[in-house]
Amino acid sequence: MELLNTGIAGLDRMLNGGIPRGHIVTTLGSFGTGKTTLALQFTYAGLSNGDNCIYMSLEEDEEELIKTAEMFGWGFKQYIESGKLILIKLSAMNIKSTIERIEKELPDLFRTFGAERLVVDPNGTTLRK
Numbered sequence: 001m002e003l004l005n006t007g008i009a010g011l012d013r014m015l016n017g018g019i020p021r022g023h024i025v026t027t028l029g030s031f032g033t034g035k036t037t038l039a040l041q042f043t044y045a046g047l048s049n050g051d052n053c054i055y056m057s058l059e060e061d062e063e064e065l066i067k068t069a070e071m072f073g074w075g076f077k078q079y080i081e082s083g084k085l086i087l088i089k090l091s092a093m094n095i096k097s098t099i100e101r102i103e104k105e106l107p108d109l110f111r112t113f114g115a116e117r118l119v120v121d122p123n124g125t126t127l128r129k
């Protein structure tokens with residue numbers, strides 16, 4: 001079973017190496033407990049391994065995500081430019097059409113882009129305050 005490292009050494013040790021490829025993992029925690037940071041670090045670890053990554057956020061647009069990642073020294077811009085990373089801002093205003101869009105467009109995008117890591121981050125209210 002192939003394991004994907006999270007980029008967090010302590011967590012990878014606890015997981016015996018990382019997250020099994022193909023698995024869906026949900027991160028639960030109260031606000032400000034580091035869910036978004038974990039998702040960004042997981043994405044950066046993938047990019048560093050050469051994986052194509054898609055990061056979808058309901059709160060932060062592309063520029064905001066780039067800035068947040070930069071605060072930790074994770075340079076996302078170069079990977080967007082080289083076509084290895086796609087950042088997508090989803091609309092929380094009309095959640096029904098957003099979910100319909102995900103169902104309709106994501107499978108194709110996933111295949112054509114060849115994404116190896118996908119992150120869906122539904123919330124991000126505490127960053128950059």
Ligand SMILES: Nc1ncnc2c1ncn2[C@@H]1O[C@H](COP(=O)(O)OP(=O)(O)OP(=O)(O)O)[C@@H](O)[C@H]1O
Pocket residue numbers: 029030031032033034035036037038123124125126127128
């Ligand atoms: N492992 C960590 N150690 C110390 N600080 C951290 C750690 N992970 C995240 N933080 C800091 O904690 C704050 C909140 O993190 P983050 O936004 O990732 O939480 P969240 O769970 O996504 O919050 P929300 O539920 O509001 O979306 C940020 O300022 C972040 O820099």
Ligand SMILES: [Mg+2]
Pocket residue numbers: 035036037121123124125126
């Ligand atoms: Mg968050």
